[in-house]
Amino acid sequence: MDLIKAIRERRSIRKYKDKPVDDNAIEKIIDAARWAPNAGNYNSWRFIIITSSAQKKLLLNFCPGIDDMPAALIVICAKPKQKKLKEATRLMYMADCAIAAQNIVLTAYSLNIGSCIVVSFADKALREILEIPEDVQPYLMVTLGYPRETPEPPARLPISEITYRNSYGKEWVK
Numbered sequence: 001m002d003l004i005k006a007i008r009e010r011r012s013i014r015k016y017k018d019k020p021v022d023d024n025a026i027e028k029i030i031d032a033a034r035w036a037p038n039a040g041n042y043n044s045w046r047f048i049i050i051t052s053s054a055q056k057k058l059l060l061n062f063c064p065g066i067d068d069m070p071a072a073l074i075v076i077c078a079k080p081k082q083k084k085l086k087e088a089t090r091l092m093y094m095a096d097c098a099i100a101a102q103n104i105v106l107t108a109y110s111l112n113i114g115s116c117i118v119v120s121f122a123d124k125a126l127r128e129i130l131e132i133p134e135d136v137q138p139y140l141m142v143t144l145g146y147p148r149e150t151p152e153p154p155a156r157l158p159i160s161e162i163t164y165r166n167s168y169g170k171e172w173v174k
C-alpha cells in the first residue's frame, strides 16, 4: 500500500464488527511498532494485547474514550531505563509510544483493520486490571477491529495556517 495514501486515508474507527483480528495480523502490527524511531534505541515499549472478552469488558468500564467493543486492544507502555523520571525524560518515553502508535494505526490500515488511538483511560484501574508493575507507564491505547463505519475525513487546517518559514509567524511561501 502506498504510504502517502495510507496516511491521508486512514481514519479513526469507533464502531467495530463482532469479528476477531487474527493473532498473525496483531503480530505484524506489533512488528511495525517496534521498528519505530525511539529515543536512544532503548526499545522501551511494552505492548499488552487484550483479546479476552472478559478482560475487554472490564477495561472498557475505565476507558471513557472507547464507545464500542473492539476485537482487540493494545496498551502501549514504556519501561524507562531510569528509576526517577524528569519531566523531559517522561515526555521522551511518551514520544516513543506515540510514534509506535502511528506505526500501529498505519499498519492496521494496510491490513484493512480499523483502529483508534485512545488516551482517555483511568491509569490506576488499568494498572490493577492488567497487573502493570510500578516501573512501567501505560501511555496510550489503540483499539483494533474490522470497521463497521466509514467516517468522512475530519477537517484539517490548511498548510498555510500551520506552517512558517524561518521564524514563527513568518509566512510559508513556496
Ligand SMILES: Cc1cc2nc3c(=O)[nH]c(=O)nc-3n(C[C@H](O)[C@H](O)[C@H](O)COP(=O)(O)O)c2cc1C
Pocket (backbone or CB within 6 Å): 010, 011, 012, 013, 014, 064, 065, 066, 116, 117, 118, 119, 120, 151, 154
Ligand atoms: C493522542 C491521541 C489521543 C486520542 N484519544 C482518543 C480517545 O480517547 N477517544 C477517541 O475516540 N479518539 C481518540 N483519538 C482519535 C482522535 O480523535 C482522531 O485522531 C482525530 O479526531 C482525527 O481523526 P482521524 O484519526 O480519523 O484523522 C485520539 C488520538 C490521539 C492522537
